[in-house]
Amino acid sequence: MTEYAPALKNPPTSPEVGLFATCLVDLMRPSVGFATVKLLEDAGCRVSVPEAQTCCGQPAYNSGDSADARDIAKNVIAVFEGFDYVVAPSGSCAGMISHHYPHLLKDDAAWKARAEALAAKTFELVAFLADVMQADISPPDLGVTATYHDSCSGLRELGIKAQPRALLGKVGGLTLVEGDIPETCCGFGGLFCVKYPDISEKMVDAKADDILATGADLLLAGDLGCLMNMAGRLKGRGASVQARHVAEVLAGMTDQPAIGEADEDTA
Amino acid sequence: METQTRRFKQNAREAMADGQLAQALTRLGEGFPLRRAEAIDRLPEFDQLRDAAKAIKDHTLAHLDLYLEQYESKVKEAGGHVHWCRTGQDAREKILEICRSVNAKTVTKSKSMIGEEIAINDFLEENGVAPIETDLGEYIIQLRKEPPSHIIAPAVHLNKGQVEDTFRKAHTNLDPARNLDDPKSLLEEARVELRDKFLNADVGLTGANFLIAETGTNVLVTNEGNADLTYSLPRVHIVIASLEKVIPTLEDTATVLRVLARSGTGQDITVYTTFCTGPKRPDDLDGPDEYHVILLDNGRTELVGTEFQEMLRCIRCGSCLNHCPVYHAIGGHAYGWVYSGPMGAVLIPGLIGIHEAGDLPNASTLCGKCETVCPMRIPLPKMLRAWRERQYQRKGNSAAARWALGLWAALAKRPKLYRAVTGPLMTALAILGRKRGRFKWLPLAGGWTGPRDLPAPQGDSFIAQYHKGPVGAVVRSKGQ
Numbered sequence: 001m002t003e004y005a006p007a008l009k010n011p012p013t014s015p016e017v018g019l020f021a022t023c024l025v026d027l028m029r030p031s032v033g034f035a036t037v038k039l040l041e042d043a044g045c046r047v048s049v050p051e052a053q054t055c056c057g058q059p060a061y062n063s064g065d066s067a068d069a070r071d072i073a074k075n076v077i078a079v080f081e082g083f084d085y086v087v088a089p090s091g092s093c094a095g096m097i098s099h100h101y102p103h104l105l106k107d108d109a110a111w112k113a114r115a116e117a118l119a120a121k122t123f124e125l126v127a128f129l130a131d132v133m134q135a136d137i138s139p140p141d142l143g144v145t146a147t148y149h150d151s152c153s154g155l156r157e158l159g160i161k162a163q164p165r166a167l168l169g170k171v172g173g174l175t176l177v178e179g180d181i182p183e184t185c186c187g188f189g190g191l192f193c194v195k196y197p198d199i200s201e202k203m204v205d206a207k208a209d210d211i212l213a214t215g216a217d218l219l220l221a222g223d224l225g226c227l228m229n230m231a232g233r234l235k236g237r238g239a240s241v242q243a244r245h246v247a248e249v250l251a252g253m254t255d256q257p258a259i260g261e262a263d264e265d266t267a
Numbered sequence: 268m269e270t271q272t273r274r275f276k277q278n279a280r281e282a283m284a285d286g287q288l289a290q291a292l293t294r295l296g297e298g299f300p301l302r303r304a305e306a307i308d309r310l311p312e313f314d315q316l317r318d319a320a321k322a323i324k325d326h327t328l329a330h331l332d333l334y335l336e337q338y339e340s341k342v343k344e345a346g347g348h349v350h351w352c353r354t355g356q357d358a359r360e361k362i363l364e365i366c367r368s369v370n371a372k373t374v375t376k377s378k379s380m381i382g383e384e385i386a387i388n389d390f391l392e393e394n395g396v397a398p399i400e401t402d403l404g405e406y407i408i409q410l411r412k413e414p415p416s417h418i419i420a421p422a423v424h425l426n427k428g429q430v431e432d433t434f435r436k437a438h439t440n441l442d443p444a445r446n447l448d449d450p451k452s453l454l455e456e457a458r459v460e461l462r463d464k465f466l467n468a469d470v471g472l473t474g475a476n477f478l479i480a481e482t483g484t485n486v487l488v489t490n491e492g493n494a495d496l497t498y499s500l501p502r503v504h505i506v507i508a509s510l511e512k513v514i515p516t517l518e519d520t521a522t523v524l525r526v527l528a529r530s531g532t533g534q535d536i537t538v539y540t541t542f543c544t545g546p547k548r549p550d551d552l553d554g555p556d557e558y559h560v561i562l563l564d565n566g567r568t569e570l571v572g573t574e575f576q577e578m579l580r581c582i583r584c585g586s587c588l589n590h591c592p593v594y595h596a597i598g599g600h601a602y603g604w605v606y607s608g609p610m611g612a613v614l615i616p617g618l619i620g621i622h623e624a625g626d627l628p629n630a631s632t633l634c635g636k637c638e639t640v641c642p643m644r645i646p647l648p649k650m651l652r653a654w655r656e657r658q659y660q661r662k663g664n665s666a667a668a669r670w671a672l673g674l675w676a677a678l679a680k681r682p683k684l685y686r687a688v689t690g691p692l693m694t695a696l697a698i699l700g701r702k703r704g705r706f707k708w709l710p711l712a713g714g715w716t717g718p719r720d721l722p723a724p725q726g727d728s729f730i731a732q733y734h735k736g737p738v739g740a741v742v743r744s745k746g747q
Binding site: 021023025026027028029030031032033034037049051052053054055057059060061062063064065066068069071072075103152153156157183184185187188189190191192193194195196197198199200201202203204206228229231232233235236256257259260261262263 | 276279280283592593595596597629630631632633634635636638639649652654655656657658659660664668672673675676678679680682685686689693700701702703704705707712713714715717718719720721722723724725726727728729730732733734
């Protein structure tokens, strides 16, 4: 759907990367942020985490509040436009910046070009590692059967499908089992899941059934929103499947309890 | 058809409690997408055809007046009549007037969403003319007095047992002990019941898949041949079509037809594709003596030139419904009006107003699947957002939602305040949730914690830990 080719033909060997942590990673699951830093640094990037970042503005944008979404977008642009690349451990937030900011600011003469420039150098983490850095990662072995969920924005706005699977192929001992509906929305949808909880439940139940049918012990995805939704439902149903952000596995940082689990669950 | 869009949430809840419906929707969700994928695999140039089809419709919409006038003059040349109707009421009255002019008692109908849109069946019945649906699915739901739940598979919400019950109740003239166990026997019975009705109808009323401006032709696609019999047998034929159905040429129509069935039912082409041009000519063996076209606006022209114009490219293939996880969860009736699924969620507010259909554009995760399968490349998620924007501007969403969003936006615009507020909150939640790692229930998070647990945060925020250094280093070192 979208062209998502690397922005620079000859990327700098040690690019300066601004990490857009996303509000969910920042607030709910810092371990994904640290895993992201590790992966980027191991790939040869110089990583900065600007303190002035908050949220990409998607809640406002998807709720029809374009004025606030524009203000938030301008903040993100101002904070991040100085980097060679901007990377987010989320297809949804990376898609917001690279796909929707130019549309949001298309009528603003002063900001349009800046939005487009930022859009061109903003990437989702796994796609950045695979496509731009062509990173040769060597994650530690992890004896586990895992299944992967393709989050909607990453898949359809950014074309992320092969990259996570290729990188997960480098994890020794990890067997990837595909579900029947890996590309079907889990029913998170930002505010959709709280505005229409029963429809969302029906959708996440279909996903939970599909995940359980794979027999996998671990659910992986590239977006924390989807993961919190699916993990929350799986745990609510008493299932033992663990859920983690793909970055944690690729960085070998799986010592933190899985999403929605306490220390004793993993013991 | 009376709109039930305001009851969306309740409709959806009721639909999801219906186990039989859930089974039917699962069948639909597995069947149509698979067949579409197979049909597209057989046609490597499918995406180029989509681009060509989109370009044809974009061009037509940019010159809509021109092509409609050309179409009208060609229909007249062929001996037909064209009636321009601005509203559903205008169209209903015109149709009744034509029926009365020939003293019609019965009208056979072939599937037409526009007919549903203007509730023509109820209107004709109230005025002493009996409408008879001839598409099998439409016939079944007519007997059950239900609206269609899908634009190309109107009775997809029903199973075989329900159809059997319906036929036993309706066809009381037949042997009660007859066998109706298999789909074939049901089909046979409907064929026999409909045969006389086809032959004896005074007027035939069909929709239009396309109106060809170059020739004044109405194009109808069916899998049952019922449109052909509706057109060719009665003495009078009425076509009812909305303005955006017009296509410039026969050649263009061929292009769009190639993406239609493949997208919807996964067929290369439908079993019947019929081109009707005007009434019977002197040497024709079959065909109507009178040929009327009702050209209905009903709100379409108000979409032209707006951010919703692209919706008028829709060719009603049903693909977005077939692939929509929300439609799969709730079915078509929940949307509360003629159209449903993603295309309905965009079109319905356009036709009846966002104040009437406020839930529809919101009840989507914007997952984007609909756009990827739309043969006409209609940017459905973008237009769902556009409706939300209009709704927000009119303050049409709830006060609580506006308040919560406003609070979040206020924080997101002030990074220091954002950190000052979210930091302690996450720390507190992390401490509260440490024992279980998740919450079964939290105040103000009922929407989330109803169906699922809420994972607890890990502790201090990532950015705070990262910039504090030592703590961040400790967490980081765990992975090294």
